[in-house]
Amino acid sequence: MTLTLTDVRLTYPDGDRRLVALNAVNLRIAPGELVAVTGPSGSGKSSLLAVAGALTSPESGTVRIEDTDVTALDQKGRDRLRRERIGFVFQQANLLASLTALDQLLLVAHLSGASRRPAEARARQMLDRVDLGGKAHKRPHQLSGGERQRVGVARALMGRPALLLVDEPTSALDHDRGEVVVALLRDITHEQQVATVMVTHDLQYLHLADRTVAMQDGRVIATQPAPA
Amino acid sequence: MFIAVRDLRFARGRFALLGTVIALMTLMVVLLTGLTAGLGAASVSAVAALPVDGISFQRPTDGQQVSFATSSLPAEAVATVAAQPGVTAAWPLGVSTTRLQADGGATTVTLIGGDPELYPALRHGQAPTGAEVALTTDLAEAQSVSVGDTVAVGGQRVRVAAVVATTSFNHLPVVYTPISTWHDLARTDAITAVASTRDDAASAAADPTGMTTVSRDQAFTAVGGYASEQGSLNLMRGLLLAVSALVVGAFFTVWTMQRGTDLAVVRALGGSRGYLLRDALTQAGIVLLVGAAVGAGAAAGLGAVAARVVPFVLNATTVGTPLAAMVVVGALGAAFSVRRVSTVDPLTALGAAR
Numbered sequence: 235m236t237l238t239l240t241d242v243r244l245t246y247p248d249g250d251r252r253l254v255a256l257n258a259v260n261l262r263i264a265p266g267e268l269v270a271v272t273g274p275s276g277s278g279k280s281s282l283l284a285v286a287g288a289l290t291s292p293e294s295g296t297v298r299i300e301d302t303d304v305t306a307l308d309q310k311g312r313d314r315l316r317r318e319r320i321g322f323v324f325q326q327a328n329l330l331a332s333l334t335a336l337d338q339l340l341l342v343a344h345l346s347g348a349s350r351r352p353a354e355a356r357a358r359q360m361l362d363r364v365d366l367g368g369k370a371h372k373r374p375h376q377l378s379g380g381e382r383q384r385v386g387v388a389r390a391l392m393g394r395p396a397l398l399l400v401d402e403p404t405s406a407l408d409h410d411r412g413e414v415v416v417a418l419l420r421d422i423t424h425e426q427q428v429a430t431v432m433v434t435h436d437l438q439y440l441h442l443a444d445r446t447v448a449m450q451d452g453r454v455i456a457t458q459p460a461p462a
Numbered sequence: 463m464f465i466a467v468r469d470l471r472f473a474r475g476r477f478a479l480l481g482t483v484i485a486l487m488t489l490m491v492v493l494l495t496g497l498t499a500g501l502g503a504a505s506v507s508a509v510a511a512l513p514v515d516g517i518s519f520q521r522p523t524d525g526q527q528v529s530f531a532t533s534s535l536p537a538e539a540v541a542t543v544a545a546q547p548g549v550t551a552a553w554p555l556g557v558s559t560t561r562l563q564a565d566g567g568a569t570t571v572t573l574i575g576g577d578p579e580l581y582p583a584l585r586h587g588q589a590p591t592g593a594e595v596a597l598t599t600d601l602a603e604a605q606s607v608s609v610g611d612t613v614a615v616g617g618q619r620v621r622v623a624a625v626v627a628t629t630s631f632n633h634l635p636v637v638y639t640p641i642s643t644w645h646d647l648a649r650t651d652a653i654t655a656v657a658s659t660r661d662d663a664a665s666a667a668a669d670p671t672g673m674t675t676v677s678r679d680q681a682f683t684a685v686g687g688y689a690s691e692q693g694s695l696n697l698m699r700g701l702l703l704a705v706s707a708l709v710v711g712a713f714f715t716v717w718t719m720q721r722g723t724d725l726a727v728v729r730a731l732g733g734s735r736g737y738l739l740r741d742a743l744t745q746a747g748i749v750l751l752v753g754a755a756v757g758a759g760a761a762a763g764l765g766a767v768a769a770r771v772v773p774f775v776l777n778a779t780t781v782g783t784p785l786a787a788m789v790v791v792g793a794l795g796a797a798f799s800v801r802r803v804s805t806v807d808p809l810t811a812l813g814a815a816r
Contacts, residue, residue: 280812289730289809310734316808317732324811328727330465332472337464344464345733373472389731401812 235298236396236429237263237286242295244281244452255281256292257452265396268423268430270440273449279433280401282449286431287320287399288312300396317346321390321428323419325402327382329374335361335385336370342392360388364418380411387418391426398423400432404439416442465728466745469721480713481753484792487706488757489764491699491784496765498695499780500773501633505691506682508574508629508636511582514657517555518543518675519684528674528684530557530631534652535673542670543656552658553577556644562637563614566606572631573615575644580657582638587624590639593646594623601628601635615639616647632685633773699784703791711795714746718800722810729808738803746796750789758785 244256256278263269271279284290285297288304289312297304299319307315316322329338336357343353361367364384374382383403390398400419404412416432416439423430423444432443440446448456470477503510509517519528520535537554544552556575561568574580578589581596587609590596595615597607602625607613611622615637629636645651656673669675676684683689718725725738758781765776 284809284812287730289812313729313732313734315732316730320732322730322811324727324730328723328811330468330724330727332465332468337468341464341728342731345728345731345737393732 235262236265236300237261237431238296238298239282239286240296240298242285242292242297244278244285244290244292254452256285259295259452259454261447261454263397263429263431265429266424266427267445268420268432268443270443270446271431271433271449272435272437272440272446274435276451277449278452279435279449281452283399283401283431283433286397287322288315317342318393319396321393321395321398323383323386323390323398323400323403325405327374327379327386329382329385329389331374334371334373335366335377335388338385338389339392342389346393357388357392360391361385363391363422364388378411379406380414383407383411383415384418387415387422391422391428394426395428398428398430400430402433402435404434404436409438412436413439413442420444463741463744463748465724466741466748469745470748476717477749480710481749481756483709484706484750484753484788485757485760487702487709488754488785488788489761491702491706491788492758492761492781493765493768494695494699494702495784496761496768496774496776496780497772498692498699499775500769501691501695502682502688503775504630504633504773505688506631506685508572508582508631509678509681509685511627511629512580512657512678513659514553514580514678515660516658516675516677517681517684518656518658518669518673519681520655521669521672521674527689528676528681529686530654530681530684531686533654533684534650535654535656537651537653539653539670539673540656543658543673543675546658546670548661550659550661552656553580554641554653555580555655555657556641556648556650557631557654558644558648559632559634560616560637560647561614562601562605564605564607564611566604569601569605570634571601571615571637572634573637573639573644573647574631575639575641575648575653576657577641578638580638581624582627582629585625585627587622590621590623590643592640593618593643594621594639595643596624596626596638597622598628598630598636598638599625601637604635616649618647620647632687703787706788707791707795709795710746710750710792711799714742714796714799715802718742718802722806725803725806726808726811729806730811735804738806739800742800742803743793743797746800747789747793750792750796754785754788754792757788 239261242256242259245252245254285292339357403415420442519533540552540554558573560573562571762781768774
């Protein structure tokens with residue numbers, strides 16, 4: 235398994251008490267599997283991504299990515315893990331305003347200390363893969379919402395991650411563009427054998443996932459194959 | 463500096479504005495530094511040119527500082543100082559303000575009486591003896607006087623025996639003359655101070671009764687107005703540097719806050735705190751260096767023109783020191799502001815993590 239969460243619990247301070255964001259969450263995601271995580275606001279979807287992506291540490295339980303126990307890593311180790319094994323696709327794409335599409339991808343290579351020439355070849359290949367090869371030198375404000383999100387997908391894949399974490403990728407897109415992005419994520423998940431967790435409250439794209447996980451009040455309440 | 467350089471290109475208007483502000487601040491600091499040095503030289507270069515280690519003045523009354531204007535010692539004070547442990551040589555020094563009249567016009571000068579060993583470098587003629595004087599080069603040119611001419615100093619006719627390197631005292635050109643002639647021209651039997659060369663033993667010895675000895679450089683403050691003049695200009699320079707640090711700090715505080723989401727994204731992508739800090743400091747450093755260099759360059763150009771009409775010293779020190787100071791205080795201001803990039807939480811890159 236690429237991602238394994240075992241009995242994970244996460245709480246946040248909320249006034250005088252603590253809010254339970256994840257409660258006894260168990261989840262296993264295999265390479266080449268696209269899992270859609272659904273649930274109402276506050277159900278723990280984004281907290282699940284934060285824990286799986288080594289952005290925060292759970293209060294208890296373990297998180298493993300391939301053979302690495304994420305909960306045992308210090309901050310430098312978690313930074314390195316995110317650089318080398320995890321790809322993020324953010325809500326609204328979260329592209330850096332000053333960087334061209336190509337630079338968004340080269341930044342990932344730069345963070346890893348990769349050589350410029352092979353990195354640029356890889357970046358162009360990734361942009362071609364998301365059909366944006368012709369817009370490599372456009373900045374975010376020169377791209378449509380769907381194009382920005384596809385650049386975000388290419389950026390997430392740039393470092394050849396084992397785990398792809400996707401946060402509400404269609405929230406700013408209309409139906410057609412949203413479907414293109416989710417279909418792209420599905421195809422990439424299968425062809426590159428990454429384990430993909432996609433948080434969404436948009437139920438109309440669930441048929442593109444291999445499996446859906448429903449959450450409520452920080453718990454996984456149902457797991458089922460995606461509807462046909 | 464991957465992001466730093468691209469940010470500079472992308473937001474070039476904002477950074478150009480900051481760079482212009484830094485350039486203008488540097489321009490002012492460099493011009494003030496040149497002016498401070500120029501006014502300082504106009505005030506004390508005659509003292510700085512004395513080849514001595516110490517100057518003994520009449521001991522001032524309580525609460526007062528030593529002063530060329532008020533010090534008066536008997537001629538025997540020279541022998542007293544010369545007898546002090548560690549003193550290798552001592553010379554009488556007379557300093558007074560008087561009027562020089564030449565064919566080229568009249569002007570107020572500082573008349574310094576003393577041994578020719580104390581004079582600046584000789585340019586023309588021979589060291590004066592008897593009723594003779596040496597004029598500094600700028601004064602001789604301004605009054606169209608040459609060696610061999612006769613001028614009136616304090617109403618008495620004296621021959622110009624030499625022209626020496628330019629010095630000034632209390633913003634007045636200097637005329638040098640032997641101490642005996644100075645006594646005549648200043649109409650006094652006393653002397654102003656005793657100049658001396660000394661070795662290490664002298665520093666441990668007590669001053670002779672009624673005298674206070676200070677080093678040559680400390681004697682600058684004995685020139686009227688020097689300390690307050692330099693103090694005022696240095697205060698202005700200090701304030702300008704402080705304002706510069708605040709301006710740079712304020713800009714980078716706002717800039718860092720504006721790019722909070724970008725920074726969180728980079729952290730989420732695996733960028734370390736050190737990476738972000740280095741990138742932000744590099745960005746600040748580039749803006750500072752370019753802005754300060756442009757400002758210093760412009761100031762050097764303006765200073766070269768200004769030096770023709772006002773006391774202004776333009777050299778590597780008066781340009782390089784304020785330039786370095788601007789970069790250092792600007793970097794401190796920027797570092798104080800961008801330190802918060804290291805506290806950015808990558809979790810905030812997720813839209814609704816909580």
